[in-house]
Amino acid sequence: MRNILILEPFREKHINLIKSAAKEDFTITQISGDYDEKELKDALKKAEIVIGQPPISFLQNPEINCPKLKLIQMTWAGTDQYTRSDLQFPKESVSLANASGTYGIIMSQFVVGMILSLMLNFKDYHIQQQQRVWDRRGPIQSLDHAKVLIYGAGDIGSAIAKRLSGFDAYIIGVCRNTDKQRAFFNELCSLDDAESYLPVADVVIGCIPNSDETNGYMNYRRLKAMKKGAIVVNVGRGNFIDGIALDELLSNGHLWGAALDVTNPEPLPKEHLLWSNPRCMITPHASGTAFEHLQATENLLCEIVCENISRYCNCEKIKNKIY
Template sequence: MKILITVPFQKEHQEELKKAAPDALFFFKDAYTIDDKRDEKLYHAFLKEADIIIGNPSIEEIASAPKLKFVQSSNAGVEKYTQQPGFPRNVMLCSMSGAFGGIISEYVLGGILTMYRKFPSYIEHQQKRLWQDAGSEQALMGKTALILGTGDIGTNIAKRLSAFDVYTIGIRRTAKFASEWFDEVYMLDALDEQICRADIVIGCLPKTVKTTHLLNQGRLRKMKKGGLVVNVGRGSLIVQPDLIQLLEEGYLSGAVLDVTDPEPLPSDNLLWGMKNVLITPHVSGISFGHTPQVEERVAKICAHNLKAFLNHTEMMNVVDWESGYRKGEKYAGSINL
């Protein structure tokens, strides 16, 4: 069994993966520069023989691996595989759902508080050595947040917002659901009715046909006036010109955008110049080289699924090709690793 690792795991996590598959031969791509022609040859030779890939291989790399049986993505979203041709349907695909809920929910909370408490204005004042009030602010307590997506990320967001006395409404794709952290949960067809109640709308959905441009001008204008939009899922969720118009009008008070469409966001995009918009370069769930706790969880999920695949036991986060979501309720966020 040959296993190719294309993400930069720390040494201790590499050892954890090796323990999960003690008889396998591993190739850790990040251990090589790949700039050197000799290293590149070694990599491509191993790729041709690889049975398992852990990371985010390109469609071209997958096509160069005829013996491939299983891909463990290091991303929660896997639309690059499910919505494009080229990924063999006989190859097992698992997502990294359950690894990023905690860290992304911290980002969401930080983003909301940054906008509500006008931290950017105070940073600007500090740089000018100016002791000055920035004007009226918002408080989180008593607000209503509509969270699009009630999986690992959405649930973690609801959990943290609940501690601030925020009323949480979840919108999800399927009916079966139970969570102590949402005050109410509805299916997607109730979005138009429920968005009217929202002070804050938070997007944490993957990119699918049904979620693309889900938030257009008509829906965003149904939010309470002065509402805040947060997006940590995929940039395709929002019709960007509509968002810009509502921000310019002042109907929406602001936006926190970790994802955009396209990415990177072009330098001439109007969003860059808006003082009521916080933009970050898709870093809310960043792990390798940035947040050791998340990298450790990613490693544990990979090790669990690697062992399960080799032993023919139940795996986590198996992707359903029809919906683009995981199959069933077994995912990394639902168990202790």
């Protein structure tokens, strides 16, 4: 019997939808939470489709460790744990698809909330409330007609641009294919050309996938090149920004504030200077969570999973295919 292995805590209604998408050709095995390594290895040997993120070490020697595996349907948008140049994903025998299209709606709201919290001093007011202090904090900033540079113009970056367009912001998107039209962006530029926009951008947002080019991209020199009083937000990959350089440029007042939902490393060590920097907001990689956080996101994820399982069963082109 053909098997689908699910490594995430999908709700029962979603499991039933996945079963329906697979028709009667597949049995379902679900392993989530704290699972035994041997249990997972044994399950992988039987699985034709995996929904989730199996450790890449378990995918080595596929003819032995996962001889029946044909498709990994990720539940995340980021794929670098499989696509980094130093890794060996068995793409000759296994297809890989991500969950692009799932997280843009909620992550874009998260980003707007972060920006407004920094611009309007909400963090300071929260501290004052705890101290029972009544004091107006100023100055403040506005998103109205702000220039925003977004590194990454895919699903998440486009969703952020859509939200910010409601503030009449001028939005520049950084992407590989600048010839492709993308809604809600006023301009598009390549990564090589993006640096020229740093001195004029009021807000810089990182939501770009990890790559050799983006690893450590926002170093001291580029952070220093940003407009004085600018805000930087990162919801992509933690290694996009040099945390030590960021702390220095926040502390000396060059940058207004920073909001980090991703850090390098994760979790951020307790002794890291950014924890105590009053100009920095830190959240625990929470902007794109699905399971047990927002059912609407779970529903979107289930739609993508079911569509690709149906496509696979019907020998159709897989959506969001990486390999």
